[in-house]
Amino acid sequence: MDFNALLFLLIGLIIGFGLAYVLIKKLDKSKELQTQLNTLHEENTALLIEQRTASSRADEIQKYYNQLKIDFQALEKTKNDLSNELSALRVHKSNLEEKLENQLNEMQKLQDKFTQDFELIAHKILRQNSSDFSESHQKELAQILNPLQEKIQSFEKKVEEKYQLNRDEQISLKEQIKQLTELNGELNEQAQNLTKALKADTKKQGNWGEVILSRILERSGLTKGSEYELQYSATTEDNKRLQPDVVIHLPEEKHLIIDSKVSLVAYERFVNETDDVKRQNHLKEHISSVKQHVKGLSEKNYQNLSKINSPDFVLLFMPIEPAFSLAMQSDNDLYAYAWEKKVVIVSPSTLLATLRTIASIWQQEKQTRNAIEIAQRAGRLYDKFVGFVDDMAKIDRGLNSAQNAYDDALNKLKNGRGNIIGRLEHLRELGAESSKSIPTHLIEQEEDES
Incomplete structure (x- = not known):
């Protein structure tokens, strides 16, 4: 390669x-x-x-x-x-104060007029001597007294008519509370941030309910001790002791009971839950809890307590307005169910309106009682005055009788033939010794009349 x-x-x-x-x-x-x-x-x-x-x-x-x-x-x-x-x-308070002031002024005017009439009559009686108490003066006295009597009778009639009118205008407390509850039952808003602070602590819920109820009572215009009592204790016919949260005293010795022990644990869970399915379950539990408390409250029969004259129903107080609205809005039959059990469910707003209505009834009751008492006292004073006038008439008759006796004696003394003065003076002229002499004016009167 x-x-x-x-x-x-x-x-x-x-x-x-x-x-x-x-x-x-x-x-x-x-x-x-x-x-x-x-x-x-x-x-x-x-x-x-x-x-x-x-x-x-x-x-x-x-x-x-x-x-x-x-x-x-x-x-x-x-x-x-x-x-x-x-x-x-x-x-309303300003109108009532103005009305009360007008009534007091009217009372004062009547009292002043009565005093003036009384003084006028007394002065006339003291000024007159026995001869002045003639039939004409008695008629004049009657003319003064009769208008006074008519005024007092008119005043009594006016007070009685006003009292009857007030009673006719006041519908029964049972119907008032029913109307107020139905009207305010339409409040369907919720305030969940309030209940979140309570969590699931039943004790805190109870304390919160007591605080709200106490504040409502303080703002209602009712007086603690006389018009409502807290933690009232009484026994049933079978000697079972019960302790309602509040007993409201009504006119005519009647009472109204308020219970605030309803549980809101399920409602708190409903508010804090984010899952829709679980929220619906908690809502059902909330309504069921309210119904269960209604049933238990109905079975206590508070209206049968000794010394308690209560209407045929008890108020169940729910201290949280949204909890009340949610229950009423979610179950349209809840109110009817409670009413059949003789229980009325109320919220802070409906309870406050109810208590203020009761306070207004108490105020009218006191004003009416005062007016009746004034009328009765005026009537008794008039009767006393009539008795006084009768006594003065007796004195008049006695003075007239004494005047007649005096005139008869004086006539025998100096008038007519053979009168005592003439005879005594004739004896003196005949030589009767005397160290004193009859007054000249009597002798002159005797001579003139002879």
């Missing part, structure tokens, strides 16, 4: 080895690129999953935000409603 052939062979081997090396490098690079491609594909799949998760989470966050927005609007509406109610109550 010549040198050229060897050279070409060597060059061919070098080129072959070079091509082989390049091919091997390309194969390795292809595998590396495939690996990177697979990695990128896996990362892309993971990113797609994360995107779907983030999108779902964003939907949940948007839904939660919308719910919070609804809750805020509900609370804002409740705040505005309470503000409007407060303004209306202030106007």
